[in-house]
Amino acid sequence: MDRRSFLAHAASTGLLALPAATWADKVRSSATANLLPPTRPKSRVIVIGGGMAGATLAKYLRLWGDAVDVTLIERNPKYLSNIMSSLVLTGQRTLSGLTFGYDTLQSRYGVRLVVGEVVEVDPVAAKVRLASGTTLVADRIVLAPGIAFDAVPGLADPLRMPHAWQAGPQTTRLAQQLAAMPSNGVAVLAIPKAPYRCPPGPYERACLIADWMKAYKPQAKLIVLDGNLDFVTERDNFAQAFYGLHGQVIEYRTGVEISSVDTNQMMVYTNGGAVKADVVNLIPPQRAPALVAATGLATANGGRFAPVDVLSYASLVAPLVHVIGDASATTQPKAGHIANQEAKVCADALARLLSGGQPDPAPVTNSACYSTITRSQASWLTAVFQYDPVAKVMVPVPAASGASLGWQSDNFSQMNRWFSALMADSFA
Amino acid sequence: MTRSLPPALALGLAAWLSAGAAQAQTVTPPAGRLLASNCFQCHGTNGKGPGFETLAGKSASELYQELKEFQSGKEGNGIMARHAMGYTDGQLHALAQWLSTQR
Helix, strand or coil: CCHHHHHHHHHHCCHHHCCHHHHHHHHHHHHCCCCCCCCCCCEEEEEECCCHHHHHHHHHHHHCCCCEEEEEEECCCCEECCCCCHHHHCCCCCCHHHEECCHHHHHCCCCEEEECCEEEEECCCCEEEECCCCEEECCEEEECCCCEECCCCCCCCHHHCCCCCCCCHHHHHHHHHHHHCCCCCEEEEEECCCCCECCCHHHHHHHHHHHHHHHHCCCCEEEEEECCCCCCCCHHHHHHHHHHHCCCCEEEEECCCEEEEECCCCEEEECCEEEECCEEEECCCEECCHHHHHCCCCCECCCCEEEEECCCCEECCCCCEEECHHHEECCCCECHHHHHHHHHHHHHHHHHHCCCCCCCCCCEEEEEEEEECCCCCEEEEEEEEEEECCCCEEEECHHHCEECCCCEHHHHHHHHHHHHHHHHHHHC | CHHHCCHHHHHHHHHHHHCCHHHCCCCCCCCCHHHHHHHHHHHCHHHCCCCCCCCCCCCHHHHHHHHHHHHHCCCCCCHHHHHHCCCCHHHHHHHHHHHCCCC
C-alpha cells in the first residue's frame, strides 16, 4: 500500500473522526501491510458550509497541493445558487437549473464531504461537533456559513412574506405569489440596511419584476422600500431604471425600515407609515449565522459579522478559525464572485501557514457581476481590491471600480457566460 | 503490533507519528499564481475555461500586452478595461508570467 492509498484507506475508515490513541492504533494495524511511512502526515482542514466560498476553498486547498486533508461539512446534499435566482421569479430560470452538486469536488479533488449539521465549534482545540454526535478534529477550521436573517415581528411564517434571498422554497413561493396577484395589484420589495448579501441584488430584482409586470400585470405597481438613504451601489444605472425606464411601475421610497408586519392583513408597518400589498418580498437585515456568534467570533458591525485578518481570513478572535464569504466583516461586498476570491486567498494562506510559512503580504481580490435591468438586458459592475498594509484592510482601486454606462442585451448573454464560468471555478 | 516491524521501520513510523504539520517543509506557492487566480472566475480554473477567452497557452508577453491595452482604454470601456485598471504593472507581469506556464 503506497502513501496515497493508505491515506485513502484511512479516510474511508473515518480516521479524521478518531481520537489520537485510536488514530495511532489504526496506523499500526495498517503498518502490518508493509506500509512505508510517509515523510509527514497531512494537515487537516475542516470547511463548514459548501456555498460559493466554502466550495471554492475546498477545491483550491486540494488543487494547490496534496498536503492538506479537506473535509467539507454542508447541511444540504446539493447547492442552490442564489446568483440568477431572481430569474426564477420571471420564469426565465428554474431552481433545478441552478442546482450544483459536490461530486466533482470529491471525485476530482479528493475533498471529503460530510452532509450534516454542525452544532458546536471549539475555536481553541479546533474541534467540530455534529448533530449526529460525531466530533471532528483539525489543524484549522474554516467557516463559510453565509448569512442569517433578523426575525421580523409579526412574521411567524416567512413564506407569507418571503425574502427569497436564499434560493429554495421561498423563491418558488414568491414566484407563485407574483403570478397569482391581480393585474392591478401592489407588490412590495423591502431592502435591508447595508451590509447585506449582494448589494446590487435587490435593485436588479426590482427592475426585473417591473419589466415582467409590464408584460403580465399591466396595471400593477412595485413599491420598493429601501432601508438605506439611497441606492447602495450602481446608482447611475439603477436611478435611470427606477425613475426612467420603469418609472410607471416602481415607486421608490428611501430610509424606510420595517418595524413589524401583519400577514393576515398583508400590512407592512414602517417608520414611514403602513403599506398594504398583495405580495411582500421582505428581505430582512442580515448577520452571520448563529454558529459564528455562538463561537464568539461575531464581534463586528454591532455583533453581526466576524472580523478577520484579510491576509488569511483568520478570525481576529480565534486565530485557528478562518471566516470567509458573507459571514466575515471586511470592506469587500458580500457576494459570490468575491467570496470565491476570498476563498483562494484563504487557501493560499492556509497552505503556507500549515507548513510554517506566512501568508502572501499583498493579496488582490476582485468582484465582477451583471445586473438585470430588463428581462433581456443587463448592466455590469466591477471592483478590484488591493491590500493596504497600514490600515490592514482591502481597499478598492478607484479606477477599477465602476459600472457600465447603461444596459445592453450583449451584457445579458455575457451574464450567462460569467455565471457558468464562476460556478465551474467554484464547483468543478 | 510494532514488535513485528523491522526496527528501522518502527523508528521511522514513531518519528512520523510524532511529526506535526508545523515541521513540514515550508510551502511557497509559485509567484503570480494567487494573483492569476483573480482571472479564473471568468476565464476558468488555471485560465483553461469554460468562460470568456481562454488564457492558458498564451505567452507572458502576449497576455501582458493585452492587459496593457485594456488598461490604456484602447480596447474600449468594457468590463475588462475597467477591471485591468485595478492591477499594478508588476502584478500584471507576475500573473501573465504564471498564466504562460499553463498549457
